[in-house]
Amino acid sequence: MKKYNFDEIVQREGTNCIKYDARDWAFNTNDVLPLWVADMDFKTPDFVVDAIKKRADHEIFGYTLKPESYFQAIIGWMKRRHNWEIQKEWVSFSPGVVAGLTMAVETFSKPGDEVIVQPPVYFPFFECVKGTKRKMVENPLKIENGRYTFDFDDLKAKISGKTKLLMLCNPQNPGGMVWTKDELAELSTICIENKIMVISDEIHSDLIFKKHKHIPFATISEEAANNSLVFMAPSKTFNVAGLSSSIAIIPNKTNFARYERALGVGHLGMGNIFGSVALEAAYAHGDEWLEQMLDYLWENYQLVKAFIEKNLSKVKVMPLEATYLVWLDFTEYGMKDEELSKFIVEEAKVGLSNGGRFGTGGDGWMRINIGCPQSILQEGLERLGQAFENK
Structure with a gap:
Protein backbone atom coordinates (compact mmCIF):
# COMPACT_ATOMS: atom_id res chain seq x y z
CA MET A 1 0.00 0.00 0.00
CA LYS A 2 1.39 3.36 -1.03
CA LYS A 3 1.77 5.93 1.75
CA TYR A 4 0.89 9.44 0.62
CA ASN A 5 2.74 12.47 1.96
CA PHE A 6 0.42 15.24 3.10
CA ASP A 7 3.21 17.08 4.93
CA GLU A 8 4.79 18.18 1.65
CA ILE A 9 4.63 21.94 1.09
CA VAL A 10 3.83 22.81 -2.52
CA GLN A 11 4.64 26.30 -3.77
CA ARG A 12 1.34 27.71 -5.04
CA GLU A 13 2.11 31.41 -5.31
CA GLY A 14 2.49 32.60 -8.88
CA THR A 15 0.23 29.89 -10.34
CA ASN A 16 -2.84 32.16 -10.59
CA CYS A 17 -4.30 30.28 -7.66
CA ILE A 18 -7.10 32.19 -5.92
CA LYS A 19 -6.11 31.04 -2.44
CA TYR A 20 -2.66 32.63 -2.65
CA ASP A 21 -2.65 34.98 -5.63
CA ALA A 22 -5.93 36.74 -4.77
CA ARG A 23 -4.98 37.64 -1.20
CA ASP A 24 -4.65 41.32 -2.03
CA TRP A 25 -8.19 41.30 -3.45
CA ALA A 26 -9.63 39.39 -0.48
CA PHE A 27 -7.72 40.98 2.40
CA ASN A 28 -6.21 44.19 0.95
CA THR A 29 -2.76 42.75 1.59
CA ASN A 30 -0.61 39.86 0.45
CA ASP A 31 0.93 39.60 3.91
CA VAL A 32 -1.41 36.95 5.30
CA LEU A 33 -1.17 33.18 5.66
CA PRO A 34 -4.14 32.00 3.56
CA LEU A 35 -6.43 29.55 5.33
CA TRP A 36 -9.64 30.63 3.63
CA VAL A 37 -10.95 29.57 0.19
CA ALA A 38 -12.06 25.93 0.08
CA ASP A 39 -9.37 24.14 -1.81
CA MET A 40 -6.52 22.15 -0.29
CA ASP A 41 -2.77 22.61 -0.36
CA PHE A 42 -2.27 18.88 -0.98
CA LYS A 43 -1.14 17.66 -4.37
CA THR A 44 -3.87 16.23 -6.56
CA PRO A 45 -3.30 12.45 -6.26
CA ASP A 46 -0.92 10.78 -8.68
CA PHE A 47 -3.51 8.50 -10.29
CA VAL A 48 -5.53 11.55 -11.33
CA VAL A 49 -2.47 13.43 -12.61
CA ASP A 50 -1.26 10.36 -14.50
CA ALA A 51 -4.63 9.93 -16.21
CA ILE A 52 -4.60 13.58 -17.29
CA LYS A 53 -1.04 13.29 -18.62
CA LYS A 54 -1.92 10.16 -20.57
CA ARG A 55 -4.87 11.90 -22.21
CA ALA A 56 -2.73 15.00 -22.91
CA ASP A 57 -0.24 12.80 -24.80
CA HIS A 58 -2.87 12.27 -27.50
CA GLU A 59 -2.45 15.93 -28.47
CA ILE A 60 -5.93 16.43 -29.93
CA PHE A 61 -8.57 17.90 -27.64
CA GLY A 286 -9.40 7.11 -5.06
CA ASP A 287 -10.53 5.09 -2.03
CA GLU A 288 -7.17 4.50 -0.35
CA TRP A 289 -5.88 8.02 -0.98
CA LEU A 290 -9.09 9.44 0.48
CA GLU A 291 -8.86 7.30 3.63
CA GLN A 292 -5.30 8.45 4.26
CA MET A 293 -6.22 12.07 3.58
CA LEU A 294 -9.18 11.91 5.98
CA ASP A 295 -6.92 10.53 8.71
CA TYR A 296 -4.55 13.47 8.14
CA LEU A 297 -7.39 15.99 8.22
CA TRP A 298 -8.64 14.50 11.48
CA GLU A 299 -5.19 15.01 13.01
CA ASN A 300 -5.31 18.62 11.80
CA TYR A 301 -8.71 19.09 13.43
CA GLN A 302 -7.40 17.67 16.71
CA LEU A 303 -4.48 20.12 16.47
CA VAL A 304 -6.90 23.04 16.04
CA LYS A 305 -9.10 21.93 18.90
CA ALA A 306 -6.22 21.35 21.31
CA PHE A 307 -4.46 24.61 20.45
CA ILE A 308 -7.60 26.70 20.84
CA GLU A 309 -8.57 25.06 24.13
CA LYS A 310 -5.12 25.87 25.49
CA ASN A 311 -4.44 29.28 23.97
CA LEU A 312 -7.74 30.81 22.86
CA SER A 313 -10.17 29.78 25.57
CA LYS A 314 -12.78 32.37 24.53
CA VAL A 315 -13.09 30.74 21.10
CA LYS A 316 -15.50 27.84 20.68
CA VAL A 317 -14.86 25.20 18.02
CA MET A 318 -17.93 23.64 16.43
CA PRO A 319 -17.44 19.83 16.43
CA LEU A 320 -16.26 18.68 13.02
CA GLU A 321 -18.17 15.79 11.44
CA ALA A 322 -17.35 16.47 7.79
CA THR A 323 -15.39 18.76 5.41
CA TYR A 324 -11.96 20.32 5.96
CA LEU A 325 -13.57 23.58 7.11
CA VAL A 326 -13.75 24.33 10.82
CA TRP A 327 -16.26 26.88 12.17
CA LEU A 328 -14.89 29.04 14.96
CA ASP A 329 -17.00 31.16 17.34
CA PHE A 330 -15.19 34.39 18.31
CA THR A 331 -18.32 36.12 19.65
CA GLU A 332 -17.04 36.23 23.25
CA TYR A 333 -14.54 38.87 22.17
CA GLY A 334 -17.46 41.19 21.48
CA MET A 335 -16.17 42.35 18.10
CA LYS A 336 -18.49 42.94 15.17
CA ASP A 337 -17.80 41.04 11.99
CA GLU A 338 -15.83 43.73 10.16
CA GLU A 339 -13.79 44.62 13.25
CA LEU A 340 -12.97 40.96 13.91
CA SER A 341 -11.89 40.35 10.33
CA LYS A 342 -9.72 43.47 10.31
CA PHE A 343 -8.06 42.47 13.58
CA ILE A 344 -7.23 38.95 12.37
CA VAL A 345 -5.79 40.22 9.10
CA GLU A 346 -3.79 43.10 10.57
CA GLU A 347 -2.68 41.64 13.90
CA ALA A 348 -2.55 37.87 13.26
CA LYS A 349 -1.75 38.17 9.55
CA VAL A 350 -3.95 35.16 8.82
CA GLY A 351 -6.56 35.01 6.09
CA LEU A 352 -9.75 33.29 7.26
CA SER A 353 -13.24 33.25 5.76
CA ASN A 354 -15.40 35.99 7.25
CA GLY A 355 -18.40 34.55 9.10
CA GLY A 356 -20.74 37.36 8.08
CA ARG A 357 -20.52 36.26 4.45
CA PHE A 358 -22.41 33.09 5.37
CA GLY A 359 -25.47 35.07 6.34
CA THR A 360 -27.66 35.19 9.44
CA GLY A 361 -25.91 33.66 12.44
CA GLY A 362 -22.41 34.08 11.00
CA ASP A 363 -21.52 37.41 12.61
CA GLY A 364 -18.58 36.96 15.00
CA TRP A 365 -17.59 33.58 13.55
CA MET A 366 -14.71 32.69 11.25
CA ARG A 367 -14.10 29.64 9.03
CA ILE A 368 -10.62 28.12 8.87
CA ASN A 369 -9.47 25.73 6.14
CA ILE A 370 -7.44 22.87 7.63
CA GLY A 371 -6.71 21.19 4.28
CA CYS A 372 -3.01 21.96 4.40
CA PRO A 373 0.25 20.55 5.79
CA GLN A 374 0.28 20.59 9.59
CA SER A 375 3.28 22.91 9.66
CA ILE A 376 1.27 25.60 7.82
CA LEU A 377 -1.73 25.08 10.08
CA GLN A 378 0.46 25.25 13.18
CA GLU A 379 1.93 28.55 12.03
CA GLY A 380 -1.53 29.98 11.44
CA LEU A 381 -2.72 28.92 14.88
CA GLU A 382 0.34 30.41 16.57
CA ARG A 383 -0.24 33.72 14.80
CA LEU A 384 -3.84 33.73 16.04
CA GLY A 385 -2.72 32.84 19.56
CA GLN A 386 -0.22 35.66 19.69
CA ALA A 387 -2.66 38.23 18.30
CA PHE A 388 -5.38 37.41 20.80
CA GLU A 389 -3.04 36.89 23.77
CA ASN A 390 -3.99 40.14 25.44
CA LYS A 391 -7.56 40.53 24.16
Whole structure:
Protein backbone atom coordinates (compact mmCIF):
# COMPACT_ATOMS: atom_id res chain seq x y z
CA MET A 1 0.00 0.00 0.00
CA LYS A 2 1.39 3.36 -1.03
CA LYS A 3 1.77 5.93 1.75
CA TYR A 4 0.89 9.44 0.62
CA ASN A 5 2.74 12.47 1.96
CA PHE A 6 0.42 15.24 3.10
CA ASP A 7 3.21 17.08 4.93
CA GLU A 8 4.79 18.18 1.65
CA ILE A 9 4.63 21.94 1.09
CA VAL A 10 3.83 22.81 -2.52
CA GLN A 11 4.64 26.30 -3.77
CA ARG A 12 1.34 27.71 -5.04
CA GLU A 13 2.11 31.41 -5.31
CA GLY A 14 2.49 32.60 -8.88
CA THR A 15 0.23 29.89 -10.34
CA ASN A 16 -2.84 32.16 -10.59
CA CYS A 17 -4.30 30.28 -7.66
CA ILE A 18 -7.10 32.19 -5.92
CA LYS A 19 -6.11 31.04 -2.44
CA TYR A 20 -2.66 32.63 -2.65
CA ASP A 21 -2.65 34.98 -5.63
CA ALA A 22 -5.93 36.74 -4.77
CA ARG A 23 -4.98 37.64 -1.20
CA ASP A 24 -4.65 41.32 -2.03
CA TRP A 25 -8.19 41.30 -3.45
CA ALA A 26 -9.63 39.39 -0.48
CA PHE A 27 -7.72 40.98 2.40
CA ASN A 28 -6.21 44.19 0.95
CA THR A 29 -2.76 42.75 1.59
CA ASN A 30 -0.61 39.86 0.45
CA ASP A 31 0.93 39.60 3.91
CA VAL A 32 -1.41 36.95 5.30
CA LEU A 33 -1.17 33.18 5.66
CA PRO A 34 -4.14 32.00 3.56
CA LEU A 35 -6.43 29.55 5.33
CA TRP A 36 -9.64 30.63 3.63
CA VAL A 37 -10.95 29.57 0.19
CA ALA A 38 -12.06 25.93 0.08
CA ASP A 39 -9.37 24.14 -1.81
CA MET A 40 -6.52 22.15 -0.29
CA ASP A 41 -2.77 22.61 -0.36
CA PHE A 42 -2.27 18.88 -0.98
CA LYS A 43 -1.14 17.66 -4.37
CA THR A 44 -3.87 16.23 -6.56
CA PRO A 45 -3.30 12.45 -6.26
CA ASP A 46 -0.92 10.78 -8.68
CA PHE A 47 -3.51 8.50 -10.29
CA VAL A 48 -5.53 11.55 -11.33
CA VAL A 49 -2.47 13.43 -12.61
CA ASP A 50 -1.26 10.36 -14.50
CA ALA A 51 -4.63 9.93 -16.21
CA ILE A 52 -4.60 13.58 -17.29
CA LYS A 53 -1.04 13.29 -18.62
CA LYS A 54 -1.92 10.16 -20.57
CA ARG A 55 -4.87 11.90 -22.21
CA ALA A 56 -2.73 15.00 -22.91
CA ASP A 57 -0.24 12.80 -24.80
CA HIS A 58 -2.87 12.27 -27.50
CA GLU A 59 -2.45 15.93 -28.47
CA ILE A 60 -5.93 16.43 -29.93
CA PHE A 61 -8.57 17.90 -27.64
CA GLY A 62 -11.66 18.12 -29.82
CA TYR A 63 -15.33 17.48 -29.08
CA THR A 64 -15.44 14.47 -26.79
CA LEU A 65 -18.08 12.09 -25.46
CA LYS A 66 -18.18 10.73 -21.94
CA PRO A 67 -17.38 7.00 -22.20
CA GLU A 68 -19.21 4.19 -20.43
CA SER A 69 -16.27 3.90 -18.03
CA TYR A 70 -16.99 7.47 -16.84
CA PHE A 71 -20.50 6.54 -15.77
CA GLN A 72 -19.42 3.24 -14.26
CA ALA A 73 -16.81 5.03 -12.14
CA ILE A 74 -19.57 7.29 -10.75
CA ILE A 75 -21.94 4.37 -10.14
CA GLY A 76 -19.21 2.37 -8.39
CA TRP A 77 -18.15 5.28 -6.18
CA MET A 78 -21.71 6.01 -5.05
CA LYS A 79 -22.23 2.36 -4.17
CA ARG A 80 -18.92 1.95 -2.30
CA ARG A 81 -18.83 5.28 -0.49
CA HIS A 82 -22.52 6.00 0.10
CA ASN A 83 -24.34 2.70 -0.40
CA TRP A 84 -26.39 4.44 -3.08
CA GLU A 85 -27.29 2.39 -6.13
CA ILE A 86 -27.77 4.86 -8.91
CA GLN A 87 -28.50 4.36 -12.58
CA LYS A 88 -26.59 5.78 -15.53
CA GLU A 89 -29.81 7.44 -16.72
CA TRP A 90 -29.85 9.59 -13.58
CA VAL A 91 -26.43 11.15 -14.17
CA SER A 92 -26.05 14.52 -15.84
CA PHE A 93 -23.23 17.04 -15.98
CA SER A 94 -22.71 20.45 -14.43
CA PRO A 95 -19.84 22.88 -15.08
CA GLY A 96 -19.69 23.30 -11.29
CA VAL A 97 -21.99 22.70 -8.36
CA VAL A 98 -22.93 26.39 -8.07
CA ALA A 99 -23.63 26.54 -11.81
CA GLY A 100 -25.86 23.49 -11.40
CA LEU A 101 -27.69 25.02 -8.45
CA THR A 102 -28.33 28.17 -10.46
CA MET A 103 -29.61 26.23 -13.47
CA ALA A 104 -31.90 24.25 -11.16
CA VAL A 105 -33.32 27.44 -9.65
CA GLU A 106 -33.97 28.85 -13.12
CA THR A 107 -35.46 25.58 -14.39
CA PHE A 108 -37.77 24.68 -11.51
CA SER A 109 -39.02 28.12 -10.46
CA LYS A 110 -39.82 31.46 -12.02
CA PRO A 111 -38.93 35.06 -11.09
CA GLY A 112 -40.77 36.11 -7.96
CA ASP A 113 -41.03 32.58 -6.56
CA GLU A 114 -39.67 31.93 -3.09
CA VAL A 115 -36.57 29.83 -2.48
CA ILE A 116 -35.65 28.77 1.06
CA VAL A 117 -32.03 28.92 2.25
CA GLN A 118 -30.79 27.92 5.70
CA PRO A 119 -28.03 30.24 6.94
CA PRO A 120 -25.33 30.40 7.99
CA VAL A 121 -24.58 28.60 4.74
CA TYR A 122 -22.26 28.56 1.74
CA PHE A 123 -22.69 32.13 0.52
CA PRO A 124 -23.06 31.51 -3.27
CA PHE A 125 -26.52 30.15 -2.40
CA PHE A 126 -27.63 33.73 -1.88
CA GLU A 127 -26.61 34.83 -5.36
CA CYS A 128 -28.16 31.72 -6.93
CA VAL A 129 -31.48 33.00 -5.61
CA LYS A 130 -31.17 36.79 -5.79
CA GLY A 131 -29.27 36.77 -9.08
CA THR A 132 -32.10 34.88 -10.76
CA LYS A 133 -34.72 37.33 -9.42
CA ARG A 134 -36.25 34.85 -7.01
CA LYS A 135 -37.21 35.83 -3.47
CA MET A 136 -34.91 34.40 -0.80
CA VAL A 137 -36.63 33.18 2.35
CA GLU A 138 -34.32 32.50 5.29
CA ASN A 139 -34.88 29.52 7.57
CA PRO A 140 -31.87 29.99 9.92
CA LEU A 141 -30.29 26.96 11.53
CA LYS A 142 -30.26 26.74 15.32
CA ILE A 143 -27.54 25.43 17.61
CA GLU A 144 -28.41 22.49 19.85
CA ASN A 145 -25.81 20.53 21.82
CA GLY A 146 -23.03 22.47 20.11
CA ARG A 147 -24.04 21.70 16.51
CA TYR A 148 -26.49 23.10 14.01
CA THR A 149 -29.86 21.53 13.41
CA PHE A 150 -32.91 22.51 11.37
CA ASP A 151 -35.55 24.80 12.85
CA PHE A 152 -38.62 23.00 11.54
CA ASP A 153 -41.14 25.23 13.32
CA ASP A 154 -39.61 28.30 11.68
CA LEU A 155 -39.56 26.50 8.32
CA LYS A 156 -43.26 25.63 8.47
CA ALA A 157 -44.15 29.18 9.48
CA LYS A 158 -42.35 30.67 6.48
CA ILE A 159 -43.71 28.45 3.72
CA SER A 160 -46.26 30.11 1.46
CA GLY A 161 -48.00 29.31 -1.80
CA LYS A 162 -45.07 30.93 -3.63
CA THR A 163 -42.42 28.69 -2.02
CA LYS A 164 -41.10 26.39 -4.74
CA LEU A 165 -37.56 25.30 -3.79
CA LEU A 166 -35.33 24.62 -0.79
CA MET A 167 -31.55 24.72 -1.17
CA LEU A 168 -29.86 22.19 1.13
CA CYS A 169 -26.18 22.10 2.06
CA ASN A 170 -25.45 18.43 2.83
CA PRO A 171 -22.96 18.08 4.57
CA GLN A 172 -23.24 21.57 6.01
CA ASN A 173 -20.78 24.31 5.13
CA PRO A 174 -19.56 26.20 7.19
CA GLY A 175 -20.71 24.21 10.24
CA GLY A 176 -19.14 20.90 9.19
CA MET A 177 -22.14 18.76 10.21
CA VAL A 178 -23.41 15.54 8.71
CA TRP A 179 -27.20 15.67 8.68
CA THR A 180 -28.79 12.61 10.26
CA LYS A 181 -31.34 10.43 8.52
CA ASP A 182 -34.07 11.60 10.92
CA GLU A 183 -33.26 15.26 10.25
CA LEU A 184 -33.32 14.76 6.49
CA ALA A 185 -36.47 12.63 6.63
CA GLU A 186 -38.41 15.30 8.50
CA LEU A 187 -37.16 17.97 6.11
CA SER A 188 -38.21 15.80 3.17
CA THR A 189 -41.69 15.25 4.60
CA ILE A 190 -42.29 18.97 5.05
CA CYS A 191 -41.08 19.72 1.53
CA ILE A 192 -43.18 16.98 -0.10
CA GLU A 193 -46.31 18.02 1.78
CA ASN A 194 -45.83 21.59 0.56
CA LYS A 195 -44.70 20.72 -2.99
CA ILE A 196 -41.26 22.21 -2.47
CA MET A 197 -38.42 20.69 -4.50
CA VAL A 198 -35.09 20.14 -2.73
CA ILE A 199 -31.84 21.10 -4.47
CA SER A 200 -29.07 19.41 -2.50
CA ASP A 201 -25.45 20.57 -2.65
CA GLU A 202 -23.45 17.48 -1.64
CA ILE A 203 -20.01 18.54 -2.83
CA HIS A 204 -18.43 17.67 0.55
CA SER A 205 -20.13 14.26 0.75
CA ASP A 206 -16.90 12.23 0.59
CA LEU A 207 -15.19 14.17 3.38
CA ILE A 208 -16.85 12.38 6.28
CA PHE A 209 -15.08 11.47 9.50
CA LYS A 210 -15.38 8.22 11.41
CA LYS A 211 -18.60 7.61 13.40
CA HIS A 212 -20.53 9.61 10.83
CA LYS A 213 -22.14 8.65 7.53
CA HIS A 214 -23.22 10.85 4.67
CA ILE A 215 -26.79 10.25 3.58
CA PRO A 216 -27.55 11.44 0.04
CA PHE A 217 -30.86 13.28 0.22
CA ALA A 218 -32.34 11.17 -2.56
CA THR A 219 -31.84 7.96 -0.54
CA ILE A 220 -34.27 9.03 2.21
CA SER A 221 -37.25 7.61 0.34
CA GLU A 222 -38.59 7.09 -3.16
CA GLU A 223 -40.61 10.28 -2.69
CA ALA A 224 -37.48 12.20 -1.72
CA ALA A 225 -35.67 10.86 -4.78
CA ASN A 226 -38.48 12.04 -7.04
CA ASN A 227 -38.52 15.46 -5.36
CA SER A 228 -34.82 16.35 -5.47
CA LEU A 229 -31.73 17.08 -7.50
CA VAL A 230 -28.40 16.08 -5.94
CA PHE A 231 -25.18 17.81 -7.00
CA MET A 232 -21.81 16.16 -6.30
CA ALA A 233 -18.23 16.47 -7.54
CA PRO A 234 -14.72 15.10 -7.00
CA SER A 235 -13.47 18.68 -6.79
CA LYS A 236 -13.24 19.14 -3.01
CA THR A 237 -12.34 15.51 -2.35
CA PHE A 238 -9.42 15.24 -4.77
CA ASN A 239 -8.45 18.93 -5.12
CA VAL A 240 -9.52 19.33 -8.76
CA ALA A 241 -11.85 22.33 -8.41
CA GLY A 242 -10.36 23.96 -11.51
CA LEU A 243 -11.38 21.13 -13.83
CA SER A 244 -15.19 21.59 -14.10
CA SER A 245 -16.11 18.05 -13.15
CA SER A 246 -19.40 18.26 -11.24
CA ILE A 247 -22.40 16.00 -11.73
CA ALA A 248 -26.14 16.15 -11.13
CA ILE A 249 -27.94 12.99 -10.03
CA ILE A 250 -31.66 13.21 -10.81
CA PRO A 251 -33.76 10.03 -10.37
CA ASN A 252 -37.02 11.65 -11.57
CA LYS A 253 -37.21 11.24 -15.37
CA THR A 254 -39.26 14.39 -15.94
CA ASN A 255 -36.97 16.51 -13.78
CA PHE A 256 -33.92 14.96 -15.44
CA ALA A 257 -35.26 15.91 -18.89
CA ARG A 258 -36.00 19.48 -17.77
CA TYR A 259 -32.51 19.89 -16.32
CA GLU A 260 -30.89 18.41 -19.44
CA ARG A 261 -32.86 20.85 -21.57
CA ALA A 262 -31.48 23.76 -19.55
CA LEU A 263 -27.99 22.35 -19.87
CA GLY A 264 -28.43 21.99 -23.62
CA VAL A 265 -29.66 25.55 -24.17
CA GLY A 266 -26.31 26.85 -22.99
CA HIS A 267 -24.38 24.06 -24.74
CA LEU A 268 -22.81 23.26 -21.38
CA GLY A 269 -23.18 19.48 -21.31
CA MET A 270 -19.92 18.47 -22.92
CA GLY A 271 -17.75 19.87 -20.16
CA ASN A 272 -13.98 19.69 -20.08
CA ILE A 273 -12.02 16.70 -21.42
CA PHE A 274 -9.58 16.72 -18.52
CA GLY A 275 -12.36 17.18 -15.98
CA SER A 276 -14.02 13.99 -17.22
CA VAL A 277 -10.72 12.13 -17.16
CA ALA A 278 -9.98 13.37 -13.64
CA LEU A 279 -13.41 12.38 -12.34
CA GLU A 280 -13.16 8.87 -13.76
CA ALA A 281 -9.67 8.31 -12.35
CA ALA A 282 -10.60 9.73 -8.95
CA TYR A 283 -13.76 7.66 -8.54
CA ALA A 284 -12.17 4.50 -9.94
CA HIS A 285 -8.95 4.60 -7.88
CA GLY A 286 -9.40 7.11 -5.06
CA ASP A 287 -10.53 5.09 -2.03
CA GLU A 288 -7.17 4.50 -0.35
CA TRP A 289 -5.88 8.02 -0.98
CA LEU A 290 -9.09 9.44 0.48
CA GLU A 291 -8.86 7.30 3.63
CA GLN A 292 -5.30 8.45 4.26
CA MET A 293 -6.22 12.07 3.58
CA LEU A 294 -9.18 11.91 5.98
CA ASP A 295 -6.92 10.53 8.71
CA TYR A 296 -4.55 13.47 8.14
CA LEU A 297 -7.39 15.99 8.22
CA TRP A 298 -8.64 14.50 11.48
CA GLU A 299 -5.19 15.01 13.01
CA ASN A 300 -5.31 18.62 11.80
CA TYR A 301 -8.71 19.09 13.43
CA GLN A 302 -7.40 17.67 16.71
CA LEU A 303 -4.48 20.12 16.47
CA VAL A 304 -6.90 23.04 16.04
CA LYS A 305 -9.10 21.93 18.90
CA ALA A 306 -6.22 21.35 21.31
CA PHE A 307 -4.46 24.61 20.45
CA ILE A 308 -7.60 26.70 20.84
CA GLU A 309 -8.57 25.06 24.13
CA LYS A 310 -5.12 25.87 25.49
CA ASN A 311 -4.44 29.28 23.97
CA LEU A 312 -7.74 30.81 22.86
CA SER A 313 -10.17 29.78 25.57
CA LYS A 314 -12.78 32.37 24.53
CA VAL A 315 -13.09 30.74 21.10
CA LYS A 316 -15.50 27.84 20.68
CA VAL A 317 -14.86 25.20 18.02
CA MET A 318 -17.93 23.64 16.43
CA PRO A 319 -17.44 19.83 16.43
CA LEU A 320 -16.26 18.68 13.02
CA GLU A 321 -18.17 15.79 11.44
CA ALA A 322 -17.35 16.47 7.79
CA THR A 323 -15.39 18.76 5.41
CA TYR A 324 -11.96 20.32 5.96
CA LEU A 325 -13.57 23.58 7.11
CA VAL A 326 -13.75 24.33 10.82
CA TRP A 327 -16.26 26.88 12.17
CA LEU A 328 -14.89 29.04 14.96
CA ASP A 329 -17.00 31.16 17.34
CA PHE A 330 -15.19 34.39 18.31
CA THR A 331 -18.32 36.12 19.65
CA GLU A 332 -17.04 36.23 23.25
CA TYR A 333 -14.54 38.87 22.17
CA GLY A 334 -17.46 41.19 21.48
CA MET A 335 -16.17 42.35 18.10
CA LYS A 336 -18.49 42.94 15.17
CA ASP A 337 -17.80 41.04 11.99
CA GLU A 338 -15.83 43.73 10.16
CA GLU A 339 -13.79 44.62 13.25
CA LEU A 340 -12.97 40.96 13.91
CA SER A 341 -11.89 40.35 10.33
CA LYS A 342 -9.72 43.47 10.31
CA PHE A 343 -8.06 42.47 13.58
CA ILE A 344 -7.23 38.95 12.37
CA VAL A 345 -5.79 40.22 9.10
CA GLU A 346 -3.79 43.10 10.57
CA GLU A 347 -2.68 41.64 13.90
CA ALA A 348 -2.55 37.87 13.26
CA LYS A 349 -1.75 38.17 9.55
CA VAL A 350 -3.95 35.16 8.82
CA GLY A 351 -6.56 35.01 6.09
CA LEU A 352 -9.75 33.29 7.26
CA SER A 353 -13.24 33.25 5.76
CA ASN A 354 -15.40 35.99 7.25
CA GLY A 355 -18.40 34.55 9.10
CA GLY A 356 -20.74 37.36 8.08
CA ARG A 357 -20.52 36.26 4.45
CA PHE A 358 -22.41 33.09 5.37
CA GLY A 359 -25.47 35.07 6.34
CA THR A 360 -27.66 35.19 9.44
CA GLY A 361 -25.91 33.66 12.44
CA GLY A 362 -22.41 34.08 11.00
CA ASP A 363 -21.52 37.41 12.61
CA GLY A 364 -18.58 36.96 15.00
CA TRP A 365 -17.59 33.58 13.55
CA MET A 366 -14.71 32.69 11.25
CA ARG A 367 -14.10 29.64 9.03
CA ILE A 368 -10.62 28.12 8.87
CA ASN A 369 -9.47 25.73 6.14
CA ILE A 370 -7.44 22.87 7.63
CA GLY A 371 -6.71 21.19 4.28
CA CYS A 372 -3.01 21.96 4.40
CA PRO A 373 0.25 20.55 5.79
CA GLN A 374 0.28 20.59 9.59
CA SER A 375 3.28 22.91 9.66
CA ILE A 376 1.27 25.60 7.82
CA LEU A 377 -1.73 25.08 10.08
CA GLN A 378 0.46 25.25 13.18
CA GLU A 379 1.93 28.55 12.03
CA GLY A 380 -1.53 29.98 11.44
CA LEU A 381 -2.72 28.92 14.88
CA GLU A 382 0.34 30.41 16.57
CA ARG A 383 -0.24 33.72 14.80
CA LEU A 384 -3.84 33.73 16.04
CA GLY A 385 -2.72 32.84 19.56
CA GLN A 386 -0.22 35.66 19.69
CA ALA A 387 -2.66 38.23 18.30
CA PHE A 388 -5.38 37.41 20.80
CA GLU A 389 -3.04 36.89 23.77
CA ASN A 390 -3.99 40.14 25.44
CA LYS A 391 -7.56 40.53 24.16
